[in-house]
Amino acid sequence: MRNYKVPTLTIAGSDSSGGAGIQADLKTFSAIGTYGMSVITAITAQNTQGVLDVEDLSGKIIRKQIEAVFNDIYPKALKIGMVSNPEIILEIVSTLKKYNPKFIVLDPVMISKSGYCLLKKEAKDSLIKHLIPIAYVVTPNIPEAEEISGQKINNLEDMKNVGEKILNLGPKYVLMKGGHLEGDAIDVLIGKDTFEIYKENRFNRKNTHGTGCTLSSAITSHLALGYDIFESVKLSKKYITEAITHSFDIGKGVGPVNHFYEFEDRIE
Numbered sequence: 692m693r694n695y696k697v698p699t700l701t702i703a704g705s706d707s708s709g710g711a712g713i714q715a716d717l718k719t720f721s722a723i724g725t726y727g728m729s730v731i732t733a734i735t736a737q738n739t740q741g742v743l744d745v746e747d748l749s750g751k752i753i754r755k756q757i758e759a760v761f762n763d764i765y766p767k768a769l770k771i772g773m774v775s776n777p778e779i780i781l782e783i784v785s786t787l788k789k790y791n792p793k794f795i796v797l798d799p800v801m802i803s804k805s806g807y808c809l810l811k812k813e814a815k816d817s818l819i820k821h822l823i824p825i826a827y828v829v830t831p832n833i834p835e836a837e838e839i840s841g842q843k844i845n846n847l848e849d850m851k852n853v854g855e856k857i858l859n860l861g862p863k864y865v866l867m868k869g870g871h872l873e874g875d876a877i878d879v880l881i882g883k884d885t886f887e888i889y890k891e892n893r894f895n896r897k898n899t900h901g902t903g904c905t906l907s908s909a910i911t912s913h914l915a916l917g918y919d920i921f922e923s924v925k926l927s928k929k930y931i932t933e934a935i936t937h938s939f940d941i942g943k944g945v946g947p948v949n950h951f952y953e954f955e956d957r958i959e
């Protein structure tokens with residue numbers, strides 16, 4: 692069910708190499724078939740080999756971007772990615788509260804795969820106290836869930852327990868991603884009366900830049916298109932698995948996942 696007129700929004704950082712951040716989000720929105728809009732929170736100088744530098748935008752211009760979008764094209768669903776400092780987090784929360792969006796997908800980005808800290812240490816408390824409670828679904832990977840909860844995660848049982856702890860912070864659902872564990876790629880969705888497992892084979896691929904950004908934007912798109920949370924996660928898990936399977940070599944480091952493999956036959 693594609694409907695390119697259904698508006699979706701990403702509030703996130705820019706990745707100059709196009710594999711993660713805003714760029715991955717907009718590619719995902721387009722590939723799934725929604726109308727993507729963006730609010731940029733930070734500019735990263737980044738490529739497939741790592742993050743070289745970051746400049747945060749001011750709270751003021753972030754607020755103005757959100758207002759410009761909402762006062763004109765109200766998104767059906769939005770995602771939040773990199774928000775690196777407390778001022779940015781507080782500005783986003785207070786501005787979004789004026790518009791009361793139904794579906795906020797929060798990807799609590801902390802450290803890039805290349806090891807760069809995208810969330811400043813002093814921002815962790817604001818993320819936990821102010822941003823997580825307004826989310827419809829939070830999508831931490833294992834290290835992020837450990838950082839948020841202060842608990843170590845080694846297996847599915849730990850994922851469930853920690854997921855419940857994060858749920859108590861106030862979001863409606865927690866989708867804990869198991870990409871950082873060994874074995875099958877297992878994600879779990881935890882809600883008040885919900886415990887769902889989404890399992891796919893693990894594919895041994897070098898090029899996995901942008902997996903987290905892509906999964907959260909896929910969920911955002913599916914929620915915007917009217918799917919419930921269970922179908923949205925199921926379809927998005929399929930989407931990221933295919934995108935990883937078809938990921939490709941570009942640049943000298945960890946290349947991106949592939950959003951457009953379906954169209955490759957048409958490229959001359």
Ligand SMILES: Nc1ncnc2c1ncn2[C@@H]1O[C@H](COP(=O)(O)OP(=O)(O)O)[C@@H](O)[C@H]1O
Pocket residue numbers: 831832833868869870871876877878891892893894895896899901902903904906928931932935
């Ligand atoms: N090698 C892999 N094969 C298949 N799925 C994977 C692989 N690595 C990650 N995934 C999946 O990709 C999504 C993103 O997961 P993860 O890598 O944990 O997040 P992040 O990019 O935020 O670190 C999850 O659905 C996870 O299960």
Ligand SMILES: Cc1ncc(COP(=O)(O)OP(=O)(O)O)c(N)n1
Pocket residue numbers: 703704705706711712713735737772773800802803804805809899900901902903904905
């Ligand atoms: C600007 C920006 N935002 C987020 C990330 C993290 O992306 P993620 O999808 O978690 O994947 P990796 O980049 O860690 O592979 C990023 N790198 N840049």
